[in-house]
Amino acid sequence: MIALFLPLLNTMLGGLIKPFIAAWTDYERSKLTTREQGFEAGVRGDAAVMQAALANDLQLNALKVQVYGQPINRWIMLIAGVPPALHFGLVFIDTILASKALFGESVLGVPKLPAPYDAYQTTIVFSFFIVQTVHLGTRNVSAWLEKK
Numbered sequence: 001m002i003a004l005f006l007p008l009l010n011t012m013l014g015g016l017i018k019p020f021i022a023a024w025t026d027y028e029r030s031k032l033t034t035r036e037q038g039f040e041a042g043v044r045g046d047a048a049v050m051q052a053a054l055a056n057d058l059q060l061n062a063l064k065v066q067v068y069g070q071p072i073n074r075w076i077m078l079i080a081g082v083p084p085a086l087h088f089g090l091v092f093i094d095t096i097l098a099s100k101a102l103f104g105e106s107v108l109g110v111p112k113l114p115a116p117y118d119a120y121q122t123t124i125v126f127s128f129f130i131v132q133t134v135h136l137g138t139r140n141v142s143a144w145l146e147k148k
Contacts, residue, residue, distance in 0.1 A: 081128035
């Protein structure tokens with residue numbers, strides 16, 4: 001609708017509106033270009049981080065194959081890793097069963113470890129059985145999207 005009145009207003013005001021509109025559209029176009037460039041820079045940064053993480057994971061997995069393939073390491077995992085993992089799992093299952101939705105009290109009666117030893121047990125279980133953290137994420141693109 002306003003496009004119909006712009007030529008009329010432009011002739012009435014002696015050509016003042018046309019340069020203003022051109023400057024405004026140039027500003028909007030440059031703003032969009034800057035946003036696209038920011039997004040592209042974020043994607044490039046995230047791609048570089050993900051490629052480095054993938055290369056790191058490949059090297060780490062190759063090292064794990066070498067280390068975990070040794071018979072002594074298998075014995076160490078059986079002796080030092082399985083008992084804490086078994087207790088950790090039993091406490092976890094007992095906690096779930098003791099929730100108010102199911103039974104409301106301890107079913108298996110597995111006691112939790114005292115204060116410093118529960119952290120040790122968690123560290124042992126995570127070091128033996130948790131491979132890596134899950135979230136690498138696309139941080140740069142997320143930051144760019146939050147700025148918008």
